[in-house]
Amino acid sequence: MRSIGEMARDSGLGVSALRFYDRAGVLVPARVDPVSGYRWYGPGQLDEARLLARLRRAGMPLADVRLVLAAWSGQDTGLVRGLLDSHLGRLEQGLSDARGEFSALRALLDHRENSMTSLHTATVRLSVAAPELAAALDAVRFAASADPELPMLGGVLFDIEPGGLHVVATDRYRLAVAGVGVTGHDGDPVRVVVPAPLTDAMRALLDDEAPVRLSVDGDRVTLEAGDRQVAGQCLDHEFPEYRRLLPLPGGRRTPIDVAAFRKALETGPVRSAEADGQELSVLRPADDGTVIVCADGDESPDRVAVNRRFLLDALTAGARDRLVLELDTPTTPIAIRRPDEEDTFSILMPVRLED
Structure with missing residues (x-):
């Protein structure tokens, strides 16, 4: 049996992705501890997990992934080949459509550039x-x-x-x-x-x-x-x-002590993004008005994942003992502001934790 951490390491799927696929009924652990809720995977599930990782990297929809895994375990190679060919056909058609759209966009850009006067005359x-x-x-x-x-x-x-x-x-x-x-x-x-x-x-x-x-x-x-x-x-x-890239006003604005928050980031849990392996810190607003670094297993819907190094760089660039962290939804950019200078700030794009 493999623990969820070992499964993540050996399969190329992140821990959060494995939890998601469990909830979606795509890759269900062989055993779940009834007390702790900890997931354990059987020996045969490693190949399924690796196959799942490949299919998702190829952009296959989750519904088709579920069918491929079912056919794979049932050794129905004909169905597997059919699903793979169908998905590849959609990808090729999508690429052809994208090429057409980009060709039209380039023509528009050429026309716009030819009609513009030089921007470097001031x-x-x-x-x-x-x-x-x-x-x-x-x-x-x-x-x-x-x-x-x-x-x-x-x-x-x-x-x-x-x-x-x-x-x-x-x-x-x-x-x-x-x-x-x-x-x-x-x-x-x-x-x-x-x-x-x-x-x-x-x-x-x-x-x-x-x-x-x-x-x-x-x-x-x-x-x-x-x-x-x-x-x-x-x-x-x-x-x-x-x-046009700035987020609309909103979200929860939380004053943070930079030194304490930096220590929490540097010593707290780190997750790996499934797509590119970047190190992530997962944040959420707490009931007491602070922002906490989420522990493993925290499934709060308010969680926001961010590249940890980018966030540490932004704290350094903020150059204040106290800054204001602005969190909203998991898909809304995170803002780091100086409390005394509203026109000096940085914005970080969130990273999706799950498919």
Whole structure:
């Protein structure tokens, strides 16, 4: 007999996935302890679990998976082959449909790009306090993408508006925004994406209390601090409209002690995402108004799973002893906010625990 933990390790299915498949009647343990509720699996169930993992990775619907497992145990190879062929046909048709849609989208993009004037024609000069800009870059830099296939996310957006600057970074799974007050610009909004290496070089200049000068001239950005300066080319890519990615107001806002919460994350239970193996922490609001890291076996419907490293990075970037954690539903992004700065925050995408 295998314990649920051993079954998870040997089959490639996570513990939470095994619990889900038990409840769904797809892979039912050979024995469940009547006192503790602990699940035990028989020797023959390992092959079924491995087959189940392969079918789910291939995207087969759960109803068909159930039929395949039943036919597999009954050695009905004809039915198994028929179900596999049917699913493969749906995948191939879906891929063909997707190619058609993407072809149409590319044509629309080509038309849109040809009709747009250059976005890199603005000239902007403004002043900003060095400590404020440094703090803003520290608050968002962790969320910039390092994926070479997404060059438009490989930097920090400088979103310049009259009287204010927002710096923004995202890698799709997390997004960070920080606001900074500026002087000297009261014209039209200007947006440029500063490459990550250039952003880091700018940050290195911000070691004084005096104001610094930021200028954008076409596709070139320059930061001057006294007699020192750093300059370079902006990324020639559009940054996503980040305001559309922000969650609507709502959810439970819970003040957290960062040191205590960090310790709970670092020492608490860790789960592995079934799809990519990332380490997850599972959170839920407690009745006393706090947020707790769920123990194994906690099946609360309010649970929200998040990449643990991303959450620890966001706590560090928050740079406060106390922050506000905003939780809503298991599929709603998690927000980490500074209690004293509403325009500086980070957002993490939740991770599904179960199919």
